[in-house]
Amino acid sequence: MEAKFKMKQTNAICILTILIMGIFMVSCSSPDTTEKVLKKFSSEEELKDFLKNSDSGSEYYGGVMMKESLAVLSDMAAPTAQAAGAGRAEEYSTTNIQVEGVDEADIVKNDGKYIYVLTGNKIAIVDAYPAEDAELLSEIEIKGTPGEFFINGDKLVVFGTDYQKSKSPFPGVDPKVFVEEVPEKISSEVEIEENAVIAKIPFPSYTSQYSYALVYDISDKEEPKEEEKLILRGNYFNSRMIGDTVYMIVNEYTRYNSDILMPCIYSIKGETVTESCVPAPDIYYLDYPDSYEFSTIMAINLEDNSHSEKTILKGISQDMFVSQDNIFITFQKRMPYYYQQWRIITEVFVPVLPSELKERVNKIEGYDISENSKFNEVQQIIEKWMFEMTEEKRDELEKELEEKMEEVTMRIQKEMENTIIQKIKISGIDIELKGSGKVPGRVLNQFSMDEFDGYFRIATTAGRATRTGGGSVNNVYVLDSDMNIVGKLEDLAPGESIYSARFMSNRAYLVTFRKVDPLFVIDLEDPENPSVLGKLKIPGYSDYLHPYDEDHIIGIGKESIEAKEGDFSWYQGVKLALFDVSDVEKPKEISKYEIGNRGTESYALQEHKAFLFSKDKNLLVIPITLAEIDEEQYPDGVKPQQHGDFTFQGAYVFNLDLDDGFKLKGRITHVEDKEKFKKSGYYWYGSGENVKRSLYMDDVLYTISDSKIKMNDLDDIDDEINEVKLPYDKPDYMYGYME
Numbered sequence: 001m002e003a004k005f006k007m008k009q010t011n012a013i014c015i016l017t018i019l020i021m022g023i024f025m026v027s028c029s030s031p032d033t034t035e036k037v038l039k040k041f042s043s044e045e046e047l048k049d050f051l052k053n054s055d056s057g058s059e060y061y062g063g064v065m066m067k068e069s070l071a072v073l074s075d076m077a078a079p080t081a082q083a084a085g086a087g088r089a090e091e092y093s094t095t096n097i098q099v100e101g102v103d104e105a106d107i108v109k110n111d112g113k114y115i116y117v118l119t120g121n122k123i124a125i126v127d128a129y130p131a132e133d134a135e136l137l138s139e140i141e142i143k144g145t146p147g148e149f150f151i152n153g154d155k156l157v158v159f160g161t162d163y164q165k166s167k168s169p170f171p172g173v174d175p176k177v178f179v180e181e182v183p184e185k186i187s188s189e190v191e192i193e194e195n196a197v198i199a200k201i202p203f204p205s206y207t208s209q210y211s212y213a214l215v216y217d218i219s220d221k222e223e224p225k226e227e228e229k230l231i232l233r234g235n236y237f238n239s240r241m242i243g244d245t246v247y248m249i250v251n252e253y254t255r256y257n258s259d260i261l262m263p264c265i266y267s268i269k270g271e272t273v274t275e276s277c278v279p280a281p282d283i284y285y286l287d288y289p290d291s292y293e294f295s296t297i298m299a300i301n302l303e304d305n306s307h308s309e310k311t312i313l314k315g316i317s318q319d320m321f322v323s324q325d326n327i328f329i330t331f332q333k334r335m336p337y338y339y340q341q342w343r344i345i346t347e348v349f350v351p352v353l354p355s356e357l358k359e360r361v362n363k364i365e366g367y368d369i370s371e372n373s374k375f376n377e378v379q380q381i382i383e384k385w386m387f388e389m390t391e392e393k394r395d396e397l398e399k400e401l402e403e404k405m406e407e408v409t410m411r412i413q414k415e416m417e418n419t420i421i422q423k424i425k426i427s428g429i430d431i432e433l434k435g436s437g438k439v440p441g442r443v444l445n446q447f448s449m450d451e452f453d454g455y456f457r458i459a460t461t462a463g464r465a466t467r468t469g470g471g472s473v474n475n476v477y478v479l480d481s482d483m484n485i486v487g488k489l490e491d492l493a494p495g496e497s498i499y500s501a502r503f504m505s506n507r508a509y510l511v512t513f514r515k516v517d518p519l520f521v522i523d524l525e526d527p528e529n530p531s532v533l534g535k536l537k538i539p540g541y542s543d544y545l546h547p548y549d550e551d552h553i554i555g556i557g558k559e560s561i562e563a564k565e566g567d568f569s570w571y572q573g574v575k576l577a578l579f580d581v582s583d584v585e586k587p588k589e590i591s592k593y594e595i596g597n598r599g600t601e602s603y604a605l606q607e608h609k610a611f612l613f614s615k616d617k618n619l620l621v622i623p624i625t626l627a628e629i630d631e632e633q634y635p636d637g638v639k640p641q642q643h644g645d646f647t648f649q650g651a652y653v654f655n656l657d658l659d660d661g662f663k664l665k666g667r668i669t670h671v672e673d674k675e676k677f678k679k680s681g682y683y684w685y686g687s688g689e690n691v692k693r694s695l696y697m698d699d700v701l702y703t704i705s706d707s708k709i710k711m712n713d714l715d716d717i718d719d720e721i722n723e724v725k726l727p728y729d730k731p732d733y734m735y736g737y738m739e
Contacts (some may be wrong), residue, residue, distance in 0.1 A: 591661025
């Protein structure tokens with residue numbers, strides 16, 4: 001009996017910690033501290049003081065673009081020469097993008113004749129049309145880690161990131177003044193002459209991350225020529241291309257540092273190096289406590305090689321949406337933990353306290369002591385009060401508090417978990433930083449955002465699902481041109497999260513998921529009063545939604561089976577679905593196709609550029625890594641958590657129309673040794689033979705991996721027309737079965 005009483009006593013004393021720490025230990029944002037107006041620093045000293053006094057927790061990596069750092073991008077391998085073909089396809093596919101006229105960089109591009117492929121650290125240029133005569137024309141080797149690129153007529157723009165060990169922490173110096181190499185036995189100082197002044201410069205070791213945009217003239221496909229290197233410290237975040245203008249965003253983590261470096265851009269044309277550093281008075285910022293980064297938005301005109309940039313100090317970037325007129329960058333906003341503590345105290349515990357204890361808590365809140373000290377004082381009051389209760393009364397109170405906590409969870413988390421949206425107006429190389437907006441919740445990806453008729457629309461998930469299915473809600477917000485919320489639809493699908501979203505004109509389509517897949521059709525015709533028109537619940541979920549036409553939507557995701565125990569489902573194979581939304585109140589699934597068992601994956605689930613669709617050709621192509629279960633090995637039945645063995649990797653090619661739905665035309669693989677699948681079991685990590693993209697020119701389907709391009713007849717997928725080997729360098733390491 002004594003042991004039982006002590007256990008109950010311990011529960012009572014610890015209930016504050018359990019409830020507050022267990023449910024609200026998240027980094028969130030205060031609902032009332034956002035500054036919508038951008039500010040500017042008056043000096044570098046003010047910028048340093050701002051970072052020093054902020055709650056910034058990210059690391060700062062110093063460095064300087066000196067000659068040895070820049071040299072990494074200077075020795076491009078010479079392209080190999082081949083003969084060029086003639087003619088161009090009458091129709092051909094382009095990169096699957098979100099907004100018409102706003103191109104997105106990718107690892108594969110084509111212009112109806114030439115295919116450009118990023119394979120490893122090389123760009124391969126292939127004369128691909130006609131398919132029978134396809135051949136590799138040239139390759140460009142790029143130092144560092146190239147990530148994606150654009151093609152604009154006879155211009156190629158490659159983006160990438162690299163790291164360099166630098167021996168100087170000083171920015172703003174012409175790279176030519178530095179020696180290329182410092183002997184190992186030299187002392188910690190070296191004398192360098194600059195402008196006839198001898199300066200002793202210490203050489204500590206600095207690791208500098210930098211990003212680059214490399215611009216090439218590819219008018220001669222056999223001999224591409226580099227025109228310019230643009231280099232910025234920091235990490236390449238994202239890019240878009242509108243007309244002849246490329247927009248590149250680079251982020252650089254920073255915090256208070258006595259040797260803080262201003263953002264600098266280095267332009268290298270041949271032997272000429274031009275440096276342009278952004279002075280503190282030209283840096284914009286939003287004033288609130290957070291982890292900070294410099295975000296530099298650079299606009300590059302490919303017609304005359306002019307460029308401009310703007311820099312803002314803000315929170316850590318998460319996602320980006322770009323329309324024809326504006327860039328919208330989102331990031332989470334943080335808040336002091338004591339804000340959460342006081343909300344729990346005042347909304348859960350204080351209401352049940354006796355009046356005299358409520359008065360004591362109110363007095364403590366006004367004390368001139370730290371927030372942590374206030375919380376400790378109040379916690380002691382509550383613990384003492386609960387300790388003096390009878391065991392029966394304490395049990396009743398604990399149940400009441402738990403129920404109240406569940407009720408308050410969704411409301412507080414919705415307020416505290418906020419996404420900030422920074423608006424940036426663009427027109428050619430003109431960049432104007434506009435105001436910012438704030439909405440509750442977090443954004444899934446770029447398809448959770450859209451701009452239409454001057455309004456910005458965004459879908460978010462707020463909170464986290466709890467064991468009982470609550471704790472998370474989903475919302476849609478409409479903001480005006482000044483980034484003020486003018487319309488909202490909140491608290492959709494409690495206990496679930498957004499898995500995919502798509503905005504189309506005056507409608508939005510959302511897929512949420514926990515055990516089944518609700519597809520919501522949302523009316524946005526009245527921006528101030530968004531409403532749910534209809535919804536459909538089916539097993540599984542969609543990771544990506546793609547318009548078939550105005551009344552039909554394609555979804556790609558996973559099938560699922562509800563768990564017999566627990567409030568969740570087991571993911572199964574890849575699922576394709578075609579939804580009819582012509583009757584907005586009663587959307588329905590009119591066709592579906594399931595591929596493989598648990599473990600089956602597709603690049604198209606996470607990367608929309610791997611999704612190839614043509615309504616005119618009734619064509620849908622997606623890459624699939626197939627996992628299958630041999631049911632004969634499970635005489636007692638296959639359990640939903642059972643993972644299949646990998647048996648195929650390549651492209652699945654479908655006919656798709658409204659009458660017949662999904663019809664498999666055939667499969668194409670680049671894997672030459674099928675025995676690799678048997679050796680891989682559950683662990684197929686892939687190699688240069690994994691099909692990642694596909695495209696078409698006229699009636700030929702091209703599938704692309706790192707190692708080759710295959711060409712097949714669209715009318716007869718089994719008819720292989722040709723293939724071109726790509727300059728893929730097999731990594732020094734391979735994964736087990738690939739040895």
